[in-house]
Amino acid sequence: MNKPPRHRLVPTNVAALAAGVSEATIRKWVSRGKITRYGTPGRSEFDIEELTEIALQRRP
Numbered sequence: 165m166n167k168p169p170r171h172r173l174v175p176t177n178v179a180a181l182a183a184g185v186s187e188a189t190i191r192k193w194v195s196r197g198k199i200t201r202y203g204t205p206g207r208s209e210f211d212i213e214e215l216t217e218i219a220l221q222r223r224p
Contacts, residue, residue: 179212
């Protein structure tokens with residue numbers, strides 16, 4: 165998978181807000197392979213479009 169453009173990457177706290185979950189849930193999703201983690205050691209970043217898709221799927 166290619167890395168998304170820089171303007172689409174957000175830190176963990178913003179990823180959690182975008183998906184409507186806690187930061188711990190974001191980290192669990194990464195460990196379970198549900199979302200892709202980008203960034204460097206100590207600085208996780210996530211694709212906002214990937215998070216938007218997940219948030220829309222979670223809606224009742």
